Amino acid sequence: MTMKIGGADLARRYGIPLFGSQYCGDIKQKKVHDLEKEKMSCNIDEMIAAGRLHYFHPDKIKQALKEGYVPCKYCIGNNRRKSLLK
Numbered sequence: 001m002t003m004k005i006g007g008a009d010l011a012r013r014y015g016i017p018l019f020g021s022q023y024c025g026d027i028k029q030k031k032v033h034d035l036e037k038e039k040m041s042c043n044i045d046e047m048i049a050a051g052r053l054h055y056f057h058p059d060k061i062k063q064a065l066k067e068g069y070v071p072c073k074y075c076i077g078n079n080r081r082k083s084l085l086k
Contacts, residue, residue, distance in 0.1 A: 013044075017053060023064055025054035031072045032056070032064035039074040 013035055018024060025032045026047045033042050047053055056063040061071070061084065071084050 017048060021055060021059050023056050023059055023061060025056065025064055025067070025069045027052045027054050030069050032061065032069040032076070033072045034061070034075045037075045037077075041074040042072055 013020070018035065022036055023032055023034060024044070024047075028050075029052075033044060035044070038044060054069075056067065061076075064071075065084060071080070076084070
């Protein structure tokens with residue numbers, strides 16, 4: 001799946017280290033990101049370079065929430081974020 005960001009397409013990441021996962025977490029910030037809706041503000045490349053990447057098993061938002069991660073306001077959005085945190 002691809003998305004438009006500032007006129008450019010960002011494709012879901014199927015290579016190393018994300019291997020097509022839909023969700024990943026930032027260990028330092030305890031935020032979960034939806035890689036199908038990734039925004040530049042998510043700073044996924046920075047998170048990977050700093051070694052802060054976390055995978056969820058199963059690859060579901062509910063698993064991330066169980067592990068104490070908070071949904072990212074950029075890629076998950078405030079409305080969906082509020083409903084998930086109820």
